[in-house]
Amino acid sequence: MNEQNINIPLVQWFPGHMTKARRLIEENLKLVDIVIELLDSRIPLSSSNPIIKSMIGSKPHIIVLNKADLADPVITDEWIRFYKLMGKTAISIDSVKGKNLKTLMSAITALTKKQTEKFASHGANPRSARAMIVGIPNVGKSSLINRLAKSSAAKTENRPGVTRTKQWIRINKNIDLLDMPGLLWPKFDDPIVGLNLAFSGAVKDDIYDKEKVAMLLLDFLKEHYGPALLSRFNLTNLPDTCEELFHIIGQKRGCLIKGGNIDAEKVITVIFTDFRSGRLGRISLESPSL
Structure with a gap:
């Protein structure tokens, strides 16, 4: 990213x-x-x-x-x-x-x-x-x-x-x-830490801009786990932008509203659920070598 x-x-x-x-x-x-x-x-x-x-x-x-x-x-x-x-x-x-x-x-x-x-x-x-x-x-x-x-x-x-x-x-x-109860700390000094916690579901989804975070997750997956996206969503190639990929996922999964437009909330749910459940495959967001 x-x-x-x-x-x-x-x-x-x-x-x-x-x-x-x-x-x-x-x-x-x-x-x-x-x-x-x-x-x-x-x-x-x-x-x-x-x-x-x-x-x-x-x-x-x-x-x-x-x-x-x-x-x-x-x-x-x-x-x-x-x-x-x-x-x-x-x-x-x-x-x-x-x-x-x-x-x-x-x-x-x-x-x-x-x-x-x-x-x-x-x-x-x-x-x-x-x-x-x-x-x-x-x-x-x-x-x-x-x-x-x-x-x-x-x-x-x-x-x-x-x-x-x-x-x-x-x-x-x-x-x-x-x-013991789960414990976070009052301030995430590194914004990437907060982002990773959002990706994984460690913080509540209703406290941040879900669409922006979902786009950032797609950005990471495109860069590091492109084949997983191709396989999961039955694609032959990845589009240039995450916005295009977001739209394609909505179409592939039938996340549509009246008029054929994409239902963004449903697409966000698909992206988060597929990643968090392992349906996209085995994915790590951090490595000690980075």
């Missing part, structure tokens, strides 16, 4: 309940042995909350790249190597299908072993490891917890801001998870 030629819209979303979420995380960090930070595999940088980083401090920390089934696998592998070079434990998962969850459980046990064994060494009964799971809204925290617990302990919906309070969930006899 050529930032010099595009007027990137300002995307900001920090509803009042997130101040409470920040306080809950700060107050409960002392209760846990490890923090699991859930990121979106498609946007690991944009979905990493700087507030959470500053709060974690030196506490053991696992970076979990969720929604790996939606991200470009080559780029996800680059991110895993990037974090490991930084000395961090990083694991990619698909919380819906359960991919790599055993690896995550093993990592939690290994990184908390010293802490849990300390109780037994002082004559107390061994206790389960206590892990806090944090991340931005709509990154899949509740889906991951339900998959690990094999239940519907955590409420899940495909929209940001569903979890509003803390909740302890017993995963097994060795691990207890503390679920």
Whole structure:
């Protein structure tokens, strides 16, 4: 995406309940042995909350790249190597299908072993490891917890801001998870970060210019994932402009109103839904090499 030629819209979303979420995380960090930070595999940088980083401090920390089934696998592998070079434990998962969850459980046990064994060494009964799971809204925290617990302990919906309070969930006899509400930060200093969060559905769609954001998503896809657009919309070639592509998608999908004009709202929904659901293929918006 050529930032010099595009007027990137300002995307900001920090509803009042997130101040409470920040306080809950700060107050409960002392209760846990490890923090699991859930990121979106498609946007690991944009979905990493700087507030959470500053709060974690030196506490053991696992970076979990969720929604790996939606991200470009080559780029996800680059991110895993990037974090490991930084000395961090990083694991990619698909919380819906359960991919790599055993690896995550093993990592939690290994990184908390010293802490849990300390109780037994002082004559107390061994206790389960206590892990806090944090991340931005709509990154899949509740889906991951339900998959690990094999239940519907955590409420899940495909929209940001569903979890509003803390909740302890017993995963097994060795691990207890503390679920925290999704937390954003008050200001996205880089407009690309806000844009990526809008693309992924981490912020509510009604707070920004949806048509402009949809056009910018098409611009990125044209530049980096053109074959995916050709395949999804049965095209032989891509038009020169995103406006033309937007119009063609509307025609292909029957997003029409009286008089044969394009229904822009329906086209926007098609573009967002196809990207967010993975129907366009496995796409990453950020790479550590860029």
